[in-house]
Amino acid sequence: HKFMAFKSFPELKHKPHLVDLTVEEGQRLKVVYGSNVGFHAIDLDTSSVFDLYIPSHTHGPISPHTIVILPDTNGLQLLLCYDNEGVYVDTLGKVTKNVVLQWGELPTSVAYISTGQVMGWGNKAIEIRSAETGHLDGVFMHKKAQKLKFLCERNDKVFFSSVRSGSSCQIYFMTLSKPCLANW
Numbered sequence: 001h002k003f004m005a006f007k008s009f010p011e012l013k014h015k016p017h018l019v020d021l022t023v024e025e026g027q028r029l030k031v032v033y034g035s036n037v038g039f040h041a042i043d044l045d046t047s048s049v050f051d052l053y054i055p056s057h058t059h060g061p062i063s064p065h066t067i068v069i070l071p072d073t074n075g076l077q078l079l080l081c082y083d084n085e086g087v088y089v090d091t092l093g094k095v096t097k098n099v100v101l102q103w104g105e106l107p108t109s110v111a112y113i114s115t116g117q118v119m120g121w122g123n124k125a126i127e128i129r130s131a132e133t134g135h136l137d138g139v140f141m142h143k144k145a146q147k148l149k150f151l152c153e154r155n156d157k158v159f160f161s162s163v164r165s166g167s168s169c170q171i172y173f174m175t176l177s178k179p180c181l182a183n184w
Contacts, residue, residue: 020067022075034064039080052093066110081110101134111150121148
């Protein structure tokens, strides 16, 4: 099996650190990527590249770590997470909520889950926040510092992993319940 190149963008102004793809209204493809200065998009129909969100309050490089395409928005609404913050924008770069999601600890992984919440996995804790308001709904502390990564959500469970020193890996799950989360 060969991989086929679909589109190529060798001369981007800002080097992509993470990349995602959204399908706007079931038709238009748009690549969204994070760099050390902010978040950018490429309209695959026109090949135009533009800035989605460049933080104005930071002086120096940022660390983008997650692009969440919010459900039930026809691929038009995003949660862009960098450093210990998250901002809500549309695919044209307009800020859509007057809310900045503030993590208590820099997450190594972030995911939107079906309860309408966003989970952030940090080295010492898992934070659960309302996707709508950014309000902290719950915190689960780890017994020891470890790097956790979101894997998937299935039925009423969220699966995530840790990689330990050496070659061992452990898979965990949390059982979700509405309106709050429990059991880790």
